[in-house]
Amino acid sequence: GQQLNQSPQSMFIQEGEDVSMNCTSSSIFNTWLWYKQEPGEGPVLLIALYKAGELTSNGRLTAQFGITRKDSFLNISASIPSDVGIYFCAGQLPSGTYKYIFGTGTRLKVLA
């Protein structure tokens, strides 16, 4: 199936460092969602973005809807060990079907 390009694929960082990841596509999206998934669990919604250029925060997380509507970014500040997991972006196609296409995922590991 169709997927979004998400980078980096994986990150190993020290506790306290900031993290940046992004999703890019050749297609335009109406909505961007960012999820975190931990082993054995379903994805948990972190942030939702609805307008081009929108910048939204949720605690230490900040995400932006790219002005071209073809990309989105997620930043995590001052990482902590519990930030470990796989982060997925999801873009909603402007097709009226309300379907989402998921990114390939960024696997984050935090070293204490």
Added chain:
Amino acid sequence: SAVISQKPSRDICQRGTSLTIQCQVDSQVTMMFWYRQQPGQSLTLIATANQGSEATYESGFVIDKFPISRPNLTFSTLTVSNMSPEDSSIYLCSGGQSDTQYFGPGTRLTVL
């Protein structure tokens, strides 16, 4: 937000048998979807579960193999039919309104 539960949480099945997975949402939602995910990989959309009508399947997925029901706005089932080891995967249900979606914990299926 919506809280989504799935049953069973995991199962081990024999080749050639079928398994039905149930998805229950704690509130009425417009959209419900079914995904498949290999461990550590991204999510692939199987189909959109339409209330009171036939599901809309993505390329590569067919109704005979993955029959879906959605009798109301809070419940859906996915059946994995005539299973083979290649069907071993995590099956995820999601639900939400048109601009967001929440996930269940997933059903981990192993086919021997």
